Amino acid sequence: MWDKFQNIFRIPELRHRILFTLAMFLVFRVGSFIPIPGVDVGALARTPIFQTGAFGLMNIFAGGALQRMSIFALGIMPYISASIIMQLLTVAIPRLEQLSRQGEEGRRKITQYARFAALPIAAVQGVALTVWIQNMEGGAFVSTQGVGFILPAVITMTTGTIFIMWLGEKITEMGIGNGISMIIFAGIVAQIRPAIGNVIKITRTGQLTPFVLLIFAIIAVFVTAAVVLIYRAERRVPIRYARRIVGRKVYGGQSTYLPIRIGGVGVIAIIFAISVLLLPSTLARFIPHPITQEIARWLSPGALLYYVLYALAVIFFTFFYTAVVFNPVEVADNMRRYGGFIPGLRPGRPTAEHITTILTRVTFVGALFFASIAVLPVILNRELLFNSFPFGGTSILIAVGVALDTVQQMESHLLMRHYKGFMKGA
Structure with missing residues (x-):
């Protein structure tokens, strides 16, 4: 098994793709610790609102960025919501259905439409989130209130979502695996250590x-x-x-x-x-x-x-x-x-x-x-x-599914160059 892992770094293209993906993960993790302007991060860390419920699940997918109200607080969810809308409209609108049947070029146009649709969705979610944070416990979690806090925060979080979309596209193009799925995978894996520490505690x-x-x-x-x-x-x-x-x-x-x-x-x-x-x-x-x-x-x-x-x-x-x-x-x-x-x-x-x-x-x-x-x-x-x-099962399904797809892509690179793959019988 160790020889098979060594074969990964003997292929220059595969080695560069893996290192590029890891570098993008590092950028994503650094951004998840940069807070938006006007937020008291210490006070937010003491509230349990982002540990359970809907916000807890969103916080896991964002790699803890929502709990810290960082520039990546919205995560990739606005783009996923836009993708769902475009998939549903593909069935309902003949023009989009024709594009979906035009192969890679048609899918690229639909993906572009989803990117544009993600912008207003991210802005609306950003406004709702900042207004809610501002009104929590009489404004105890923000240093300023009103438009002076909401407008910069919404612009920052919307820009963060756009940047994450760009990271995902670059991982798909120059890295390994599907970029959007890998971003979600990175967020889930990043929360494993705090979760284990909580269980031990x-x-x-x-x-x-x-x-x-x-x-x-x-x-x-x-x-x-x-x-x-x-x-x-x-x-x-x-x-x-x-x-x-x-x-x-x-x-x-x-x-x-x-x-x-x-x-x-x-x-x-x-x-x-x-x-x-x-x-x-x-x-x-x-x-x-x-x-x-x-x-x-x-x-x-x-x-x-x-x-x-x-x-x-x-x-x-x-x-x-x-x-x-x-x-x-x-x-x-x-x-x-x-x-x-x-x-x-x-x-x-x-x-x-x-x-x-x-x-x-x-x-x-x-x-x-x-x-x-x-x-x-x-x-x-x-x-x-x-x-x-x-x-829960959701995190396990996503993490295991993305990991298997990534391993299969690496194995295809190995087999094309006459190396043994990871899978049994490959």
Whole structure:
């Protein structure tokens, strides 16, 4: 295994990509400690509002930047919300649907539209957040109030979101892995050390027994192993290509398979579900009215309604995003164009229907698994650790999914240069 890791640094391109990604992580972490002007960081550190609930989850994805009210306090969530809107509009607006079918160039334009849409979303979230911070405990967390605090803070946080978007694009272009997912991954990993320290602290006070801690550790290992298994699992549809003779050359006559992954869109579906579900509860907290506060309580992590809606949202976005990225009719047409067929089925419509049936079943299994993993560990954390460990199934799913995708990209670089990969049998 050590030889395989050494092979990474023997490839100049891969080595440069990994070092560039680590450098971007360092920039992201430094920015998460730079506070916006006019905020009392010491007073904010003593309040528990950013430890649990909707703000606690947003704080994890931002790598603790929200708790410190840094220039990256909004994180990448405005861009994710804009991406969700663009994905939904792609289905509803024919012009965007045509762009999505134009390959890489069309997707690049849709991504550009999402960047523009992220700006007003970040500005609105920044105004709501700064007004809420200003009004907390009679302005105890800010040194100045009014426009003199709100305007510079909103401009700073919106600019921070734009900068994070740029970091993500540069990681995708010049680093390793998907840039946006890697930024979220970096934020989650950065919170592991404080979380472990918190668990050790309450264990020393006697609130947690070593036996309960051991049980939770075993469950965490089991959940992580199950996530890895599901992410790597796939349904292989056999495909055969007819033999063709062109001149003196013979083409085709070989057998292969179409891989349909169970966890193909797991990370994206979970991120989308969280973004949609946190929006109403977050906005409701900013409106000082009993009805909105009750809505925020019911839609915050820890409430039964939140878990039910969260599971349903994960299932919905798993099916939705699978339908966006995988078109069985297009796959069947491409197979027929190159002389491929599934044994026992005619090319064309019967093949497309067969692939659709398999895709629906595989997606259903994956959606149920992701919904269960996203909800159950949070409940166990609340019952066993008294919410002392801020990580749940959501963080595990995102972290493991991004890590596996990154390892697969590194392995592809190794295999192209005739090195052994990380995966078994590679």
